[in-house]
Amino acid sequence: MLVSAYNVAHQSATRAPETLQLTLEVSRGDTLMGMLTDAGVTMSEAHAAIESLREVFSPRDLRPGFEIRLSLESPGGGKAKAADGQGFNPIADGMRDAFRLVGLSFAPDVDRDVKVERSKDDDGFVASTTEKVLAPVDAGAIGLIDSSLYEAAMKADVPTNILLEAIKTLSYDVDFQRDIQPGDSFEVLYQNMVDEQGRPLKAGGLDYVELITGGRDIKLYRFTPSSGFADFFDDKGRSVRKTLMRTPIDGARISSTYGMRRHPILGYSKMHKGVDFAAPTGTPIYAAGNGTVEVAGRVNGYGNYIRLRHGGPYKTAYAHMSRFARGVHVGSRVHQGDVIGYVGMTGRATGPHLHYEVLVDNHQVNPASVKLPAGETLTGRDLKAFAEAKRAIDRRRSAIAPVLQVAATPDDKSKSADSDE
Ligand SMILES: [Zn+2]
Structure with a gap:
């Protein structure tokens, strides 16, 4: 995608070479080769520039959204006259192959610039990176x-x-x-x-x-x-x-608290023994604390269900997952904050959410109010x-x-x- 194009030498004589500065934004599916040739650079020049770029940056790592600044030189003559003024677009104007590549540059990270320029003796290109001192x-x-x-x-x-x-x-x-x-x-x-x-x-x-x-x-x-x-x-x-997190998920909304409620599917009042966090399918679910996986499988209304055993009398359980994280199975050790699975709506669920339970001595308690042991004290x-x-x-x-x-x-x-x- 062409972001901007302008002519550096607005008032230059008709036959003098002119330098054009072009800013192109990488779109999904773009290759640097395609972008350069679309901008009017010959295949062989584009190839040479990309080969030299490879020394410092893999062109495969160009991401959509990157802005690439191109410096092009028109050969002068009749075609260059058309290049006068703002808003000139060599692509739209069908001026393929009319330009000589002077150089290109982009910033793959906020603190790094990559540049490809013509070599001193003008027999090819040299690439370099500049790290900004932050x-x-x-x-x-x-x-x-x-x-x-x-x-x-x-x-x-x-x-x-x-x-x-x-x-x-x-x-x-x-x-x-x-x-x-x-x-x-x-x-x-x-x-x-x-x-x-x-x-x-x-x-x-x-x-x-x-x-x-x-x-x-x-x-x-x-x-x-x-x-x-x-x-x-x-x-x-x-x-x-x-030792345990009360909210083992980021950016979710509590859609149902712990306590008596009318069951949304079964219709009658029933004790809700956990907290529901509404979140899109696929949202990561974290282990609320260090522990061992005690159950990881399909459990009736709970759907895909994981229960972790933590220190002392504490356990936590996670239900309705779309899937478990790789490597999570009965007996595996998890650390607080590890992703153990992903939000889904397996089992009895009206929409994607995490049903989260905290158990003390194998009885569900209110995760929002249970007194949790503190962590380390210095x-x-x-x-x-x-x-x-x-x-x-x-x-x-x-x-x-x-x-x-x-x-x-x-x-x-x-x-x-x-x-x-
Ligand atoms: Zn629930």
């Missing part, structure tokens, strides 16, 4: 929540990957459907990777997230203990990770190192706080919401 710069956001954390964070320009990490980190302590109220507030600290001009090209990881909700002030710090696995800890050094050297890491993060927070306070100034709407309290 430096980490602290960034953050403070915001009031009007409706959802997601909306508030988006309004505060928090990058999506940072927001998802923050939600995942908080989800051990917060029930997002029930707990979040207008007037709650949040803070995040993360790093942006910026180029030499200071433009943020990608976000690094989340370092700190705070949520003030329902009288609770939850502050979570990233820290890597001597075990080598980075995790989030509260200000007392307790891991946020519980001690000794780890606790000392954590205190230092925490102070460093707090210093970084106060260093960028003046900038953030401006952004967090409540607008009129949230002010009036405050005065209602």
Whole structure:
């Protein structure tokens, strides 16, 4: 697909060669060869350029959406006259084979440029890559929540990957459907990777997230203990990770809670012994905790069903899966967060959803309210190192706080919401 084409030498003499800059977007099914020849480059030049590109980048790795900048030179003469002015399109104008390839370039990653140019003695092409030097710069956001954390964070320009990490980190302590109220507030600290001009090209990881909700002030710090696995800890050094997750699926909506309900298929009132999460077929389902697969198979109304045995009296069960993840069978070990299967509607189900159960001593309990044992608590050297890491993060927070306070100034709407309290 042609994105733009313009003529560099608008006012050039009729017979002088002119350079055209073309930006082409890779569409599904495009090959670089096809794109170059469509743009008017001869087969042999296109072939030579691609051969040299191969030294630094496999043309097979071109993805739909990549933008390729082409530099072409018209041979001058009658045809070049038609190339004057904006909006000129050599493809539409049927000027195949009229152009000499000067070079091409594209950015396969935000921090990498690939370039193919004519060699110095002009007997072929040379390819090169340039890595951009990116430096980490602290960034953050403070915001009031009007409706959802997601909306508030988006309004505060928090990058999506940072927001998802923050939600995942908080989800051990917060029930997002029930707990979040207008007037709650949040803070995040993360790093942006910026180029030499200071433009943020990608976000690094989340370092700190705070949520003030329902009288609770939850502050979570990233820290890597001597075990080598980075995790989030509260200000007392307790891991946020519980032994079991209450929500073993991302981005799902609770469609039915635990308790008595009228059964949607059977019609009569019946105890619903789990929580239903509505999600599209194929959505990954995670192991809620470390454990061993106790059951993996077809079980009556449950359809494709997996039950995991965790430490102590705890088990979790997952029903209606479309399929199990590869390698998951009775006896296999799973870690918290491993994908064990995918949402479906096998067994008795009116639509695709995950039916999730938590069992204590083989009896189903309410996954939303059961008291779950906490994860690791830092001690000794780890606790000392954590205190230092925490102070460093707090210093970084106060260093960028003046900038953030401006952004967090409540607008009129949230002010009036405050005065209602
Ligand atoms: Zn259910």
